[in-house]
Amino acid sequence: MSTSARPGLRVSSGLTIPESELSWRFSRSSGPGGQGVNTADSRVELVWDAANSAQLCPVQRERILERLAGRLVNGVLTIAASEHRAQLRNREAARERLAALVAEAIRPPAPPRRPTKPSRGSKERRLKAKQRRTDVKQLRQRPRDV
Numbered sequence: 391m392s393t394s395a396r397p398g399l400r401v402s403s404g405l406t407i408p409e410s411e412l413s414w415r416f417s418r419s420s421g422p423g424g425q426g427v428n429t430a431d432s433r434v435e436l437v438w439d440a441a442n443s444a445q446l447c448p449v450q451r452e453r454i455l456e457r458l459a460g461r462l463v464n465g466v467l468t469i470a471a472s473e474h475r476a477q478l479r480n481r482e483a484a485r486e487r488l489a490a491l492v493a494e495a496i497r498p499p500a501p502p503r504r505p506t507k508p509s510r511g512s513k514e515r516r517l518k519a520k521q522r523r524t525d526v527k528q529l530r531q532r533p534r535d536v
Contacts, residue, residue, distance in 0.1 A: 399485055401492045407445055413437045414481070419472040433472040436484040440492075441465020450496045457495040467491070 398408040419433035440446070440454050440462065461467060469491070471484040508516075 399489055401489045402496065405445060405450065405492070405496065407438060407443065407488075407492070411438060411443055411445070416477065419475075419480075430475075430477070432475060432477045432480055433470065434477060434480040434484050436469045436471070436481075436488055437466060438469075438488060439466050454492065454495045458491070461491075 398406045399412065400406045413436075415435040415437065416431035417433045417435070418429075418431055440451070440458070442465065443451070446454065455462065455465065458467060467488070469484045469488045471480040471487065473483060474480045
């Protein structure tokens with residue numbers, strides 16, 4: 391994925407976050423990296439102000455603010471990536487994570503479940519199975535003297 395070819399981060403067919411709304415912060419990453427771990431700023435933080443984004447319609451904004459409430463700080467979403475040694479790969483990982491998170495958040499809710507009753511045949515099969523278990527357990531008991 392090359393970031394220079396696209397004008398923004400494509401989240402879904404109806405939503406693309408422009409690069410102007412995304413800001414980056416870089417810092418030193420913990421973990422593997424050899425001698426470069428103390429000098430290279432490979433850890434990436436991708437910051438997007440979801441509450442004030444011009445690309446979101448009111449419904450999308452409401453869904454994002456509601457569903458990502460635990461991750462937002464004053465309406466701002468921050469994604470950190472430090473699993474790779476190279477800053478460029480961490481940038482791509484952060485972009486992919488943000489796109490997946492926002493796409494999941496703006497997805498419309500699933501239709502409500504329509505309650506159904508068990509069919510007559512399924513009730514009969516269940517009761518027959520219970521009766522079989524009862525019969526098996528009866529056979530395991532010690533015979534009674536009558």
